[in-house]
Amino acid sequence: MENLTTEQDPARKRVLAVASGGGHWVQLLRATPAFAEHDLAYVTTLASYRAQVGAARFYAIKDASRWNKLGLMLMALKVLVIVLRERPDIVISTGAAVGYFALRIGKLLGAKTVWVDSIANVEKVSLSGQSIGKHADLWLTQWPHLAQPDGPHFCGSVL
Amino acid sequence: MIFVTVGTQLPFDRLVKTVDEWASVRPYADAFAQIGPAKYRPKSMPFAEFLDADECRKKTEQADVVVAHAGMGSILTALELGRPVLVMPRLAALGEHRNDHQLATAKKLLAQGRIFVAFDETELLEKLEFLNKYQATERLPVCACPSLLSTLRSFVNGQKLELPLVEGKLQVDPLNLVDVEHKQTKHRSNLQPLRPALVAISGMPGHQADVWDGSVGDDLLGEPQKWGNRGVDLADRFDSPLRSQAATQTIKSRLASVILLAGRLRTTDLAKRIGRSRLDLPVDATRSLLAHWRDEVAQLGEKWGCDNLPIRVLLDRLAPTPMLPPVIPGVPLSVERDRSEYRGTGGILRDACSIYDDEAWVLVANAAQLLFEELHQIVERLAAAGGEINVVNENDGIPNGLILLKCGVLRAISDIGFHDMKEQVVPAMARQRLVKVVSSHGVTSPPIHSLHDYTVALRRYHGKNTDNRSVAGEKNERWQSRFSIREKGSVVAPSAVIHDSVVLEGAAVEREAVVVRSVVGRGARIGPGQIVVDQVVSGTN
Numbered sequence: 001m002e003n004l005t006t007e008q009d010p011a012r013k014r015v016l017a018v019a020s021g022g023g024h025w026v027q028l029l030r031a032t033p034a035f036a037e038h039d040l041a042y043v044t045t046l047a048s049y050r051a052q053v054g055a056a057r058f059y060a061i062k063d064a065s066r067w068n069k070l071g072l073m074l075m076a077l078k079v080l081v082i083v084l085r086e087r088p089d090i091v092i093s094t095g096a097a098v099g100y101f102a103l104r105i106g107k108l109l110g111a112k113t114v115w116v117d118s119i120a121n122v123e124k125v126s127l128s129g130q131s132i133g134k135h136a137d138l139w140l141t142q143w144p145h146l147a148q149p150d151g152p153h154f155c156g157s158v159l
Numbered sequence: 160m161i162f163v164t165v166g167t168q169l170p171f172d173r174l175v176k177t178v179d180e181w182a183s184v185r186p187y188a189d190a191f192a193q194i195g196p197a198k199y200r201p202k203s204m205p206f207a208e209f210l211d212a213d214e215c216r217k218k219t220e221q222a223d224v225v226v227a228h229a230g231m232g233s234i235l236t237a238l239e240l241g242r243p244v245l246v247m248p249r250l251a252a253l254g255e256h257r258n259d260h261q262l263a264t265a266k267k268l269l270a271q272g273r274i275f276v277a278f279d280e281t282e283l284l285e286k287l288e289f290l291n292k293y294q295a296t297e298r299l300p301v302c303a304c305p306s307l308l309s310t311l312r313s314f315v316n317g318q319k320l321e322l323p324l325v326e327g328k329l330q331v332d333p334l335n336l337v338d339v340e341h342k343q344t345k346h347r348s349n350l351q352p353l354r355p356a357l358v359a360i361s362g363m364p365g366h367q368a369d370v371w372d373g374s375v376g377d378d379l380l381g382e383p384q385k386w387g388n389r390g391v392d393l394a395d396r397f398d399s400p401l402r403s404q405a406a407t408q409t410i411k412s413r414l415a416s417v418i419l420l421a422g423r424l425r426t427t428d429l430a431k432r433i434g435r436s437r438l439d440l441p442v443d444a445t446r447s448l449l450a451h452w453r454d455e456v457a458q459l460g461e462k463w464g465c466d467n468l469p470i471r472v473l474l475d476r477l478a479p480t481p482m483l484p485p486v487i488p489g490v491p492l493s494v495e496r497d498r499s500e501y502r503g504t505g506g507i508l509r510d511a512c513s514i515y516d517d518e519a520w521v522l523v524a525n526a527a528q529l530l531f532e533e534l535h536q537i538v539e540r541l542a543a544a545g546g547e548i549n550v551v552n553e554n555d556g557i558p559n560g561l562i563l564l565k566c567g568v569l570r571a572i573s574d575i576g577f578h579d580m581k582e583q584v585v586p587a588m589a590r591q592r593l594v595k596v597v598s599s600h601g602v603t604s605p606p607i608h609s610l611h612d613y614t615v616a617l618r619r620y621h622g623k624n625t626d627n628r629s630v631a632g633e634k635n636e637r638w639q640s641r642f643s644i645r646e647k648g649s650v651v652a653p654s655a656v657i658h659d660s661v662v663l664e665g666a667a668v669e670r671e672a673v674v675v676r677s678v679v680g681r682g683a684r685i686g687p688g689q690i691v692v693d694q695v696v697s698g699t700n
Contacts, residue, residue, distance in 0.1 A: 023231030033302040034311035048211035122263035153322040156307035
């Protein structure tokens with residue numbers, strides 16, 4: 001399965017945008033206009049969001065948090081399948097477990113990764129952010145006072 | 160319609176129940192609640208456990224106001240649709256969330272003026288009563304801020320990113336001042352080395368700085384403004400001229416900006432009738448009140464050897480934006496709007512000064528005042544007083560609003576609640592910090608709220624420029640006009656009499672009309688022979 005799209009138009013990248021449902025998702029949708037000219041696919045945890053992404057490819061998988069180990073493993077597996085199918089050039093996430101897996105797996109398979117820490121993390125970077133940050137090629141926070149010289153960096157917010 | 164929403168993940172009965180009980184005694188309340196996986200079932204309003212994204216947006220759009228938990232999904236959706244949103248944060252202590260991040264988010268966004276917050280049920284009940292005061296706002300653009308988007312875009316396209324370096328404190332705009340009209344955005348660096356002491360102190364004989372121990376703060380409720388002059392005590396005895404000199408030198412080298420507070424606590428009839436900011440009122444033929452401050456600050460900068468002394472005008476969310484007078488080199492002028500709910504000058508100042516170092520100094524003043532003495536003279540006295548917060552009291556014991564302070568002292572002001580700088584913060588701080596009071600006599604006018612304040616201030620201001628003796632002699636003789644200001648763009652017939660009055664641009668005063676202690680506003684016409692006394696005449700009446 002060769003990645004035809006990329007070969008046809010090298011400037012057009014395959015972007016996998018990932019967030020769990022709720023606030024992370026709303027933030028993700030505010031950030032993805034940056035990828036308008038690229039080939040976008042979404043992964044989230046609520047199927048009802050499909051209507052919001054228009055013609056873009058869309059995957060919904062069951063949510064899990066760090067208190068549900070089995071759920072997490074299943075989630076990781078599903079994410080692996082999606083990443084294998086999508087073969088993204090870029091993986092971007094605004095948060096939570098599903099984004100963590102997407103970034104780790106995406107990175108293993110050669111994608112460039114972006115973690116935009118949720119704007120709800122005002123006092124410190126999120127747990128998943130702390131563990132994923134060093135693995136992300138671009139690690140951003142949405143609050144200037146949380147920025148560090150080695151990341152997360154601050155380049156504005158979704159507001 | 161009030162749309163209550165708590166997100167999909169967790170119940171938030173405390174919020175739903177409070178609104179439900181409130182709605183039960185407010186039959187006119189029209190509310191709909193999305194309650195999540197909750198046990199509590201509302202009795203006084205229709206509800207749903209979950210709404211899908213589309214339904215949720217639809218409900219938000221239909222609502223006049225959204226009452227929500229402090230989740231970013233609910234908040235962003237409301238802001239995107241331009242709906243005012245009142246949030247109550249979930250608390251970890253009550254098992255409502257895993258941690259208190261909602262509390263932190265709520266405080267931050269409150270400080271940015273984007274949302275309204277009730278921190279507990281009592282406050283929620285109070286605020287529910289006033290929901291009809293919340294107005295629809297401008298819709299948030301549908302995508303993230305341009306700098307984030309462009310960073311992401313460059314990243315995807317494989318371009319080299321220019322990530323901002325973090326060095327100590329970031330130079331960011333903590334108030335998220337959307338209306339900023341920065342003529343020059345860079346504020347003076349406060350990290351300059353101390354300049355060598357070479358200026359002799361121009362101490363003002365007869366002006367004694369008093370240490371104020373803050374004890375008045377205890378009877379704030381009684382007489383909030385009377386700070387009373389304490390006799391010369393302890394700290395003054397230690398204040399040798401040398402020490403004052405050192406204090407002045409330090410402040411001279413570290414004065415970061417002059418901050419003019421121009422929020423309006425109450426609407427003034429004068430400003431409303433003339434349809435412009437009070438800061439745009441003329442003080443003489445060519446200058447507005449703001450231009451008057453600009454000139455005074457320029458002179459201060461010159462005397463103190465500051466190459467760059469910015470003026471920052473801070474407006475609250477409702478105040479009209481003043482027109483900016485031409486900028487003098489070295490005195491950049493910016494107008495910044497604090498969009499938060501009114502929370503007192505203390506909080507506004509703390510945020511405005513968070514870009515400065517703890518050791519930087521700022522001069523704070525009420526913009527709607529005229530200065531009767533040159534600003535640099537007043538500030539010299541304040542600086543020589545040697546406190547960390549130096550204030551000017553008029554002889555009647557009332558502070559006049561001029562405060563020279565070290566930015567570090569502002570850090571202690573709490574994030575939430577209403578803190579008036581003059582009446583609450585300074586009295587409270589006097590317990591830990593060295594607050595000095597410089598007594599003075601009429602160096603500033605009282606704040607200009609009304610026509611009376613304005614004309615009285617102008618009489619005094621213009622009096623000081625004429626021969627002092629004759630002014631003293633006819634102090635109370637109001638028949639002698641001291642000023643007659645015709646703004647450029649006004650039409651005044653030669654035979655008209657403008658007595659202690661101001662004719663604004665776009666106004667007309669015809670022949671033989673007499674205007675006394677009045678302001679004639681844009682579009683107004685005083686007909687031939689008409690007599691106007693003590694009035695604001697606007698175009699519409």
